[in-house]
Amino acid sequence: MAVSVIGVILIIIGVVCIFMKKSSQKKLTALSLTDTYTAAKLIELQKTIAGEMGEGSFRQLAEVKGVIECPDPLTAELSKEKCLYYKSEVDIEYEENYYEDNPQTKRRELKTRRTSENITSVERSADFYVKDDTGKVRINPAGADLDLVKSIDRFEPANNVNYANGAIRWGGFSFSVGSNYSDYTREGRKILGYKFSEYIFPLKQKVFVIGEATDSMGELQIAKPTADDGVFVISNKSEEQLAKEAKSSVQMLDIASKACFAIGAIMAAAGFFIK
Numbered sequence: 177m178a179v180s181v182i183g184v185i186l187i188i189i190g191v192v193c194i195f196m197k198k199s200s201q202k203k204l205t206a207l208s209l210t211d212t213y214t215a216a217k218l219i220e221l222q223k224t225i226a227g228e229m230g231e232g233s234f235r236q237l238a239e240v241k242g243v244i245e246c247p248d249p250l251t252a253e254l255s256k257e258k259c260l261y262y263k264s265e266v267d268i269e270y271e272e273n274y275y276e277d278n279p280q281t282k283r284r285e286l287k288t289r290r291t292s293e294n295i296t297s298v299e300r301s302a303d304f305y306v307k308d309d310t311g312k313v314r315i316n317p318a319g320a321d322l323d324l325v326k327s328i329d330r331f332e333p334a335n336n337v338n339y340a341n342g343a344i345r346w347g348g349f350s351f352s353v354g355s356n357y358s359d360y361t362r363e364g365r366k367i368l369g370y371k372f373s374e375y376i377f378p379l380k381q382k383v384f385v386i387g388e389a390t391d392s393m394g395e396l397q398i399a400k401p402t403a404d405d406g407v408f409v410i411s412n413k414s415e416e417q418l419a420k421e422a423k424s425s426v427q428m429l430d431i432a433s434k435a436c437f438a439i440g441a442i443m444a445a446a447g448f449f450i451k
Contacts, residue, residue, distance in 0.1 A: 186440030193433035197426055204422035206407035207415060210386055212239040216310035218389055222396045231391060237406075238389040238398060239415065242308035244379050250302050252376050254349055255327040259376040261301040261317060263324075266344070266351065267292045267371040269331070273364040292371065295344075296351045303397075306385055315385055315410065316393075317377075319400035323411040328374035334367045346372065381412045 213221070218238055225234040246260050253264040269292040275284045305312040338345045343352050349372075387408040388401040400408045411418055 180443065182440075182443055184440065186436045186443065190433045190436030190440060193429045193436060197429035197433060200422050200425040200429065202405060203407055203409070204419060204426060206237070206386060207239075207419045207422065210237045210239050210407075212241065212415070213389075214310040215240065215242070215306070215308050215313045218313055219311060219396060222389065222391055226391060232394075234389070234391045234396070235402070236389045237387075237401065239384070239386045240306045240308070240313050240398065241384045241415070242306045242312070242382070244304055244381065244383050245307045245312060246302060246304040246379055248302055249379055250300055252327060252374055253298050254372055254374040255376065256348070257327055257376055258379050260304045260379060261322055261324070261377040262327075262374060263297070263299040263376075264328070264349075264374045265297045265372075266295055267373075268295050269368045269371060271366045271368060290368070298351075306383055306398075313389070314395055314397040315387075316397050316399040317410055320387070320408045320410045322377050322409075323413060324375035324377055326374070327376045328372050330372045331369055332372065333369040337370050344370070346370070377410070377412075384411050384413065384415055384418070385409065386415075 218236075218240065221236065222234045225236075226232075244260065249258045249260060250262060251257070252259055252262040255262075269290065271288050271290050273286055273288055276287050277283075278285050301317045303317070304315050306315055332346060336346070343350055385398055387398040388406060389396065389398050391397075400406065409418065413421075
């Protein structure tokens with residue numbers, strides 16, 4: 177029976193690998209087929225289309241590359257670093273007592289387990305420009321696949337973090353935890369500490385963007401494609417690096433899916449004959 181279960185699990189993993197492979201293949205295809213524009217060329221194309229069909233009618237898949245220019249940069253909640261995107265999270269880690277039936281002794285046994293839960297998550301992004309030698313193009317990063325840098329990954333024991341008036345404070349960071357906080361302090365639970373993590377997209381670096389250029393909001397910008405299967409990537413890697421990674425991912429996931437299906441099918445079938 178256990179062999180059959182493992183076989184079924186492997187088949188499910190194979191299905192997951194197929195969906196991941198399709199996502200990587202879609203990214204690879206978009207990188208291969210989408211033209212790269214300078215800021216001046218893209219602006220010129222938009223003006224031509226607007227002149228023929230009217231303002232707001234321009235939509236074009238495009239790639240641009242250059243340096244970041246952000247008029248209103250963000251300050252990350254935890255690291256305090258300047259960036260154009262950040263996601264800050266806090267997980268509470270605690271021990272709790274629970275009872276479990278012992279099939280051998282037929283008795284309930286008191287045990288302790290360690291677990292964690294997310295208690296706050298803050299995510300923000302700011303529009304910015306990709307600037308090259310010919311000009312600059314506005315980028316709306318909402319919904320993009322971003323290559324992020326981990327700026328904070330730290331565990332703080334409970335006695336290093338202050339809780340008062342419904343809020344937790346650590347360093348210069350403060351957030352409200354509401355009434356649910358009492359669930360973690362009830363009898364049978366012990367708060368061990370808090371894990372602080374944060375990911376950012378820094379400002380001082382070169383950037384590559386692939387998405388949909390449009391003037392539907394007035395100013396020409398690159399944003400998330402309106403098509404469901406559209407690709408929208410903001411990365412500090414080059415187009416060549418991204419294509420290489422996507423191709424490698426497709427190949428590895430193809431091998432993994434086939435292996436999972438083959439081994440899973442054999443184990444699932446064998447389980448019916450093993451008693």
